[in-house]
Amino acid sequence: MSLKAVHLVFVSLLTLLAFGCAVWAFADGRVFFGACGIVAGLLVILYGIYFLKKLKKVSYL
Amino acid sequence: MDIPYTVEARPDTGVYNAKVGIWLFLSSEVMLFGALFSAYVLIRVGTPAGEWPHGWQNLTLGTLNTVVLALSAITTLMAWVACKIRQFGKFQFFHGCTLLLGLTFLCIKMVEYHQHLNHYEIHLTDGRIADGDMLQNNPKQDYVVIKGRYAAYEEDLYDLRAQKNLKETEIKIPRSQIKDMQSYGPWHNDYLALYFTLTGLHALHILGGSIVIGYLWGPGRRLWKTDPERFTNRVEVSGLFWHFVDLVWIFLFPVLYLT
Numbered sequence: 512m513s514l515k516a517v518h519l520v521f522v523s524l525l526t527l528l529a530f531g532c533a534v535w536a537f538a539d540g541r542v543f544f545g546a547c548g549i550v551a552g553l554l555v556i557l558y559g560i561y562f563l564k565k566l567k568k569v570s571y572l
Numbered sequence: 573m574d575i576p577y578t579v580e581a582r583p584d585t586g587v588y589n590a591k592v593g594i595w596l597f598l599s600s601e602v603m604l605f606g607a608l609f610s611a612y613v614l615i616r617v618g619t620p621a622g623e624w625p626h627g628w629q630n631l632t633l634g635t636l637n638t639v640v641l642a643l644s645a646i647t648t649l650m651a652w653v654a655c656k657i658r659q660f661g662k663f664q665f666f667h668g669c670t671l672l673l674g675l676t677f678l679c680i681k682m683v684e685y686h687q688h689l690n691h692y693e694i695h696l697t698d699g700r701i702a703d704g705d706m707l708q709n710n711p712k713q714d715y716v717v718i719k720g721r722y723a724a725y726e727e728d729l730y731d732l733r734a735q736k737n738l739k740e741t742e743i744k745i746p747r748s749q750i751k752d753m754q755s756y757g758p759w760h761n762d763y764l765a766l767y768f769t770l771t772g773l774h775a776l777h778i779l780g781g782s783i784v785i786g787y788l789w790g791p792g793r794r795l796w797k798t799d800p801e802r803f804t805n806r807v808e809v810s811g812l813f814w815h816f817v818d819l820v821w822i823f824l825f826p827v828l829y830l831t
Contacts, residue, residue, distance in 0.1 A: 512595070513808065514648075514649060514652050514808045514811045514812055514815070515649075517811075517812055517815045517816075518645065518649045518815060520819070521645055521815050521818060521819060521822075524819065524822050525642055525822060528638070528822050528825065528826065531826060532635075532826070532830065535826075535830050539733070544631075544635075551639075555642075558646070562649070565653070566653065569653075569656065572586065572587065
């Protein structure tokens with residue numbers, strides 16, 4: 512498993528964390544923190560797509 | 573003597589030897605942190621209702637540290653990619669950024685530790701509890717000054733999230749009225765013991781990773797001139813360790829800061 516594969520796992524979990532934080536924050540009444548969580552989650556998804564395109568030729572092994 | 577399979581893949585494993593080594597090491601790390609997470613779950617489940625602390629962490633600093641580590645994971649990957657496309661200047665830039673971000677994480681963590689260790693719970697002779705940040709604690713003076721509040725029962729101190737807009741004032745307490753006082757260190761309760769153990773061990777890993785990254789960025793870079801392929805593999809191995817440490821934080825952050 513190469514760094515590329517591990518980074519993909521990391522980006523996926525980071526996306527979950529960002530959206531999870533947003534849900535937690537809205538439930539706790541922290542609107543600004545929740546909004547930041549959603550924005551961060553979307554940014555991480557965009558970064559994930561960018562990084563996968565950029566490293567297309569690098570092996571997952 | 574040449575070490576075999578530092579660059580080319582070993583036929584039976586399909587990868588170079590250092591990668592096998594780091595994965596074996598990381599599997600032992602999973603067991604270490606897994607055991608500590610299990611301890612956290614068991615102790616938390618066994619705590620009577622209403623006695624588990626909530627809102628004791630500085631969410632702003634915790635979030636900032638999450639962002640710092642996320643950025644450092646990206647710069648680690650970029651450093652490895654820069655090596656792969658043979659752009660050593662870019663590698664130096666990105667690995668330098670990773671090192672700085674790792675050290676930033678440690679500095680923020682130290683600020684958090686200082687906040688905990690400077691926060692005191694003071695039991696008074698009249699039965700009340702004073703709780704807050706220590707402002708003055710000079711042994712030569714017959715009083716201490718904290719910025720905090722009074723609580724009637726210890727249970728009132730557990731759930732800070734439910735008690736929003738708490739008013740904190742400067743309180744001067746004569747030493748003659750103090751029955752006992754204790755800072756919010758790992759000795760304070762189970763929650764803080766787990767917090768300091770988990771985050772302390774994690775911070776040690778960040779420190780270790782920073783030393784390795786610093787070595788590759790500094791004296792270890794000589795290998796690039798003689799064997800760039802092997803150097804790239806070293807950068808990948810350090811990146812795998814760094815990602816593991818980042819992944820641990822992704823689990824630590826919600827467990828310790830949000831729940």
